[in-house]
Amino acid sequence: MQNDMESVLFSEEKLAERTQELADEISKEYKDKNPLMIGILKGAMPFMSDLVKRMDIYLELDFMDVSSYGNATTSSGEVKILKDLDTNVEGRDVIIVEDIIDSGRTLSYITKMFGYRKANSIKIVTLLDKPEGRVVELPVDYVGFLVPNEFVVGYGLDYAERYRNLPYIGILKPEIYRDK
Numbered sequence: 001m002q003n004d005m006e007s008v009l010f011s012e013e014k015l016a017e018r019t020q021e022l023a024d025e026i027s028k029e030y031k032d033k034n035p036l037m038i039g040i041l042k043g044a045m046p047f048m049s050d051l052v053k054r055m056d057i058y059l060e061l062d063f064m065d066v067s068s069y070g071n072a073t074t075s076s077g078e079v080k081i082l083k084d085l086d087t088n089v090e091g092r093d094v095i096i097v098e099d100i101i102d103s104g105r106t107l108s109y110i111t112k113m114f115g116y117r118k119a120n121s122i123k124i125v126t127l128l129d130k131p132e133g134r135v136v137e138l139p140v141d142y143v144g145f146l147v148p149n150e151f152v153v154g155y156g157l158d159y160a161e162r163y164r165n166l167p168y169i170g171i172l173k174p175e176i177y178r179d180k
Ligand code: 5GP
Pocket: 043, 068, 075, 098, 099, 100, 101, 102, 103, 104, 105, 106, 107, 150, 151, 152, 153, 157, 158, 159
């Protein structure tokens, strides 16, 4: 698997360091709020796991799985809920945990939905943000790293469902796409 990588963008050490900073920042702000942290499957799983282990406050976890129609590397506007929450978000301070925000469509849809469901507050933490890809306006509260408009994999992020288990984030060799 590692032979498929062209370059490393964020090493395991760098991811750990930045995740700790985000955990400290969020913990301070949500100390007495018992936030509901909602991970968007499957990409957010490794990041969320590392993030919450570094937060020494009371919090709850839940997960949602959504699919945005589109091909392997870009998303369309439509969002379909594949797995909904177990938790009622009404009155809760929600923190959505994402792997990467590109067009912003997925999270724009989800935050609106939590608004209809009467969450008390909704914030977003994303490991990566690609501001150049933004199509809809979306306030993002905590960002790990900004990334250029390139397709990245690893640490939750897939190409055709592979590479989510890479411990770092990198860029694939071009022939990996070409061979598909
Ligand atoms: P958005 O609705 O913001 O365009 O879509 C974000 C979703 O698209 C992410 O959760 C992720 O699944 C996918 N995505 C966007 N950019 C990348 C990327 O560079 N690499 C990978 N693996 N997925 C991406």
